[in-house]
Amino acid sequence: MAKVLTVPTAALLLLLACCFAGVHCDDTPEVRRSLIAFLRELAGGDDQVARDLGWGVLVPPCGGGGVAGWKNVSCRPANDGRVRAVTLESNGARLNGTINATLLCAETAIRTLSLHGNALRGGIPADIWACKALTHLYVSGNQLSGSLPPSLAQLSQLQVLDVSGNDFSGEIPGDLSKLPGLVRFFANDNRLNGTIPDFNLDQLKSFTVSNNNLTGPVPKNAEKFGNQSFWPNAAGICGAPLFESCPPPPSKSPQQTGPLSPPPPSSGSGSGSGSGAEADDGHGNGKHKKRAVPKIVMYLGYVLLGVVILAFVLYKICSNKKKRSNKLGLKSKPSRGKGVYGSSRLTTTTTTTTSVTTPNKSAAYSIPTSAEHSVAATGAASAVAPPSTSLVVLRRSGTASPITSRAAAAAAKDLRFEDLLKSPAELLGRGRFGSSYKVVVPGGAALAVKRVKDAAVDEAAFRRRMERIGRAKHAAVLPPLAFYCAMQEKLVVYEFQSNGSLEKLLHGSIESSQGPLDWAARLHIAAKVADGMAFMHTTLSGSDGATSNNSPSSGDDAAATDGPIAHGNLKASNVLFTAGMDPCVSEYGVTSPAGGDAAALRGDVHAFGVLLLELLTGKATSARGDGAELARWVTSVIREEWTAEVFDRALLAGGGGDGSSEQRMVRLLQVAMRCVDASPGSPPPPTMREVAGMVNAIREEDDRSFSLEA
Structure with a gap:
């Protein structure tokens, strides 16, 4: 058996x-x-x-x-x-x-x-x-x-x-x-x-x-x-130069020990009255004075140190009062010192039928808002806004999302519109759809505020869209913390990401020691962004029931906004890096059209294809272009069968120069070209879910073949 x-x-x-x-x-x-x-x-x-x-x-x-x-x-x-x-x-x-x-x-x-x-x-x-x-x-x-x-x-x-x-x-x-x-x-x-x-x-x-x-x-x-x-x-x-100089350690008086120390006073009785030191009218009295001198110096040192500390405290109190006195509508002068607070504030101005301009250069970065938050001539305080135009905070619970830090979540919990207006602001950049500012609110949390230029967007639709986006959470999509919506003013608030954008990292202008991105890092970025975009395209398709209870929810307009929401402005400068250097998509849906416009969704796919071309070629697109020039250049190089010339030299030199890696680069290039190809007779572009599937298949194959370490 x-x-x-x-x-x-x-x-x-x-x-x-x-x-x-x-x-x-x-x-x-x-x-x-x-x-x-x-x-x-x-x-x-x-x-x-x-x-x-x-x-x-x-x-x-x-x-x-x-x-x-x-x-x-x-x-x-x-x-x-x-x-x-x-x-x-x-x-x-x-x-x-x-x-x-x-x-x-x-x-x-x-x-x-x-x-x-x-x-x-x-x-x-x-x-x-x-x-x-x-x-x-x-x-x-x-x-x-x-x-x-x-x-x-x-x-x-x-x-x-x-x-x-x-x-x-x-x-x-x-x-x-x-x-x-x-x-x-x-x-x-x-x-x-x-x-x-x-x-x-x-x-x-x-x-x-x-x-x-x-x-x-x-x-x-x-x-x-x-x-x-x-x-x-x-x-x-x-610690200078980033902060106040550290105070010097308190000086210590030398201890008197050894043979030079004065003898203790005599305990015996003499012919005179009092202690031995007091009775000594010769050399003993001189020793007493010599012993008292270091003590006096030590006490004076303590007194001077106390005066310095008191003066510093008074200076800080006066400085804080001066900052608080700079109320809504007052233009602050540029700061001469260094620091995170910049040189300007988000302030409001009275809106009229004509443009309001000011020659004051110190207010160059001020953000004018709608008349509902107009300022009195004295600039002492802002008007009380109607509830329909107040700041809408999306994270009142104070809990952090997979991206949002606890500090930003805590700041958003008690955030008020007045906090944004009073806080110092630093201009980050201007674009087709508005300007971005870094704002440090009370408590020290750094926020990014996007001012939307397109005032013609329907207020109710914008409100519903932001609330829906705020509820759809993904680790690769930066969630809005709050937004402000009025007839002629729209602001969206995010947590400030200090590690910069993909645009700065790719094209060498980021203020850090990050070296060139290698193949594994670029593929990781492509996969993460594709996952985030695919998630948002599908999650916001209307099945999430994300209609605000505080907004009108009946009628054709409300029904139209229940469709998918496109990003509307996907580009390298809107791909930011978290503290852990993970990519996340910013400004989602801020400029997208309402109603789940299919053309806008296809526009996202095209924009993602351009983003892939930037990752692979290392070449930047024009500031206001749609990437058409870059796509034409890539097409011409491929047509001449010089495909290897497309790829960024830093990409090839960074460890991705073997044959198998180049094959995967070519496959990712083919995905990019499918996204941007709009020539007559070409097949319809893939959806973002299909694109994410193709990119992740390349990444999984790459993970099986190579170590994740550089």
Whole structure:
């Protein structure tokens, strides 16, 4: 009778078969079980996640021998069957468990762990130090709490650490600043306190600790990253030139010890009255005076220090009063100093039938609003606006979205229209559809305000559209925090993104140390933007029931706005980067036509194709053009069979120069050309959902072939 193989025997034979098939045996079933258990704990005990991703003990993680490997892992650059990277990003509430470093570090070859954009709880475990090969750790955008473990500093190979957008508290471990290879550190949007360790900022390429409760001096050369990397924080943060100079440490008087110290007064009785020091009318009296001199100097020092502190406090009080006195309608003079507050304010002016102009250059960036918020001649206060034209705050709960930081969500919770008008404003740029401003509201949160130029847009339709967009949340679409809608004025408020736009990053004008984007980064941006656009095109199709209860919901106009909503102005300058350098689409629906116009949706597809061409060629489109010139140039090059000449040289030189990568570049170029091709007789352009599917298929193939690390 044939002997029945037991499960361990079968597993061993399968493992041997894998070895003969070309899969290395360094990957053991024990390691696989640990990684599967690690994923199970991330998922809060749900085994379905592992099954959906194909993680199984009998399946080699890296594949081989005709067997598909695990999803969301990478085994490159080595080809020994061991997992180098685990990337479980943007799964939302599906990954709501905890991080178990003991299970993860059973695979000692792990170099990259990315858990960005989930709902993980707990903290970073102290035994993370066991992952000795770890070089990239991303846990941003979760619900992690507690303190950062000092054992992070034992990861001697660590290059990138991103803990932003969580609820961490306590101090930043001081030894993190001593890691020799650390080049990127993101700890913004937490509740960290204490002082900032003395990082060598000359070594770092990216650094931000903003939106915490940190105090004390900033590291040397902090101006390399600018004010936005350190502010807002606690009031005591200091260090020129970004903040007030730190006060000198209080001087200490030298202690009198040793043979020069005066002898204690005599306790015995003498012929005179009083103590021995008082009775000494010779050398003893001189010693008494000598001892009193240092004490007097010390007390005077304390008095002077107190006077300095008092003067500083009075100066700040007077300065704040002066700022508060600059009410609505008063034009502020440009600031001579440096800082985040800029040199102008969003102010209101009385609107009449004729244009109101002013020669005052200091108010060049003021935003005139409708007559419903007109200012009295004295400029002392604004008129009370009717409820129908007040600021509509979309995030009154104060909770942060996958993109919005806690600071911005908290600022939006109590945001008032008057806050925008009184706050200093800095012009960010002007475009066909209006101007953008950076505004720092009371409390220190930085917001971006888009002033919509097209005043002919129907007020009720605009209101419904903004409310619907505010409810449709996606990690790649920047949500509006609030909006203001009147007959001749429309403002939309977002959180300010300090890492700039794709336009600046692509074309070399961004004020940071970011190097040229490589192929993997550009493909990641393309996939994220495509996902966000496809989500918005389909979610806002009318099935979400997103009709405002506070707006008219009957009639043809209301029904028309229940259709899909196009972006209307997708371009590289409207693709912004979050604190974690993830792309997100800004100004969604601000300028799109009402009623789900099919032509506008096709226009989004065309604009996305132009965006792909910019990513692949590195060439900018004209400021007011639609990308037609770039598309014609690409078409002419392809027609001459010089396809390789299309691609940006920095793209090819950045690690994407092998044959397989170039093939995927060509495939992405074909997707772009399908989006922009409007020639007679050409097939209809794909939908954004179809485009997103094609781009993600290219990205998944790229992920299977290459490491996610640069």
